[in-house]
Amino acid sequence: MKYYCIGHKPPNFLIPESYIHVSPNVYPELNQLIVPDDLYGEKFNGRILSEYTQLFGLAEYLKDAPRDEKFYIFQYRKFISLRQPTTLSANLPHAYASSTTEGALLFPSQDELSTLGDELLLGKIIGNIGSIAEFYAANHDVNDFSAFMISLYSAVGFNEQRCKNFINYQILLPAPSLGVFRVDIFLKHMEVLKMVWTHFAEHFFVARDGYQRRVGGFLLERLHSFLICEEVVNKVYNVAHGNQVVISDSLEIATNSEF
Secondary structure (H helix, E strand, O other): OEEEEEOOOOOOOOOOOOOEEEEOOOOOOOOEEEOOOOOOOHHHOHHHHOOHHHHHHHHHHOOOOOOOOEEEEEEOOEEEEOOOOOOEOOOOOOEEEEOHHHHHHHOOOHHHHHOOOOOEEEOOOEOOOOOHHHHHHOOOOHHHHHHHHHHHHHOOOOOHHHHHHHHHOOOEOOOOOOEEEEHHHHHHHHHHHHHHHHHHHHHOOOOOOHHHHHHHHHHHHHHHHHHHHHHHHOOOOOEEEOEEEEEOOOOOOOOOOOO
């Protein structure tokens, strides 16, 4: 199974497996797939879309891969482990804060991932969030979410009822881009996300400042979570749920870091 690290930075802990670093920045010592932040234009810039600019680039890279091939995605300080970490984070109930030493031990090996069989690997789904709309409004500008729904309605496969389902969905998969995926499923999800963002960027995008500048990443992450959870609930494929590990010097995990 191939490993892909998505990030502006190299991993901040030892990775015991070979991997391809998907990044806008060049690090000569790494095996890299370079996806510039401005590859798809300014409104698709990584400053706005976070990791989704590089995920779109990875989708293009994988377009000729066998559709049933599985692969593992992680970030420079974040990944899904099949093992049980030691300590829950103090501020993110779905994540474990680990040292660089523990992180290297928790990182899944080829042998561990082979035990999944036909299952994909995701983090744990959380419930009782109220609704996707409420959850977004509590942390970000709700005007962006409202406009995003118009763009979602424009997408193939999203009628009025499915849009309502998304708005009122009460479960969330944090960091939905982490884990083990199958090429055909990943490409299908990236196609939907790119289609919806293209419409939003053309008609509704408003540049935000500070932490909120990553409006595209926040919106696409919620939709990506919905696409996966919807399929998991409907048993479209089999999944195993691992533990989200974040390499952190503190139990209080910084949430404003670059991916």
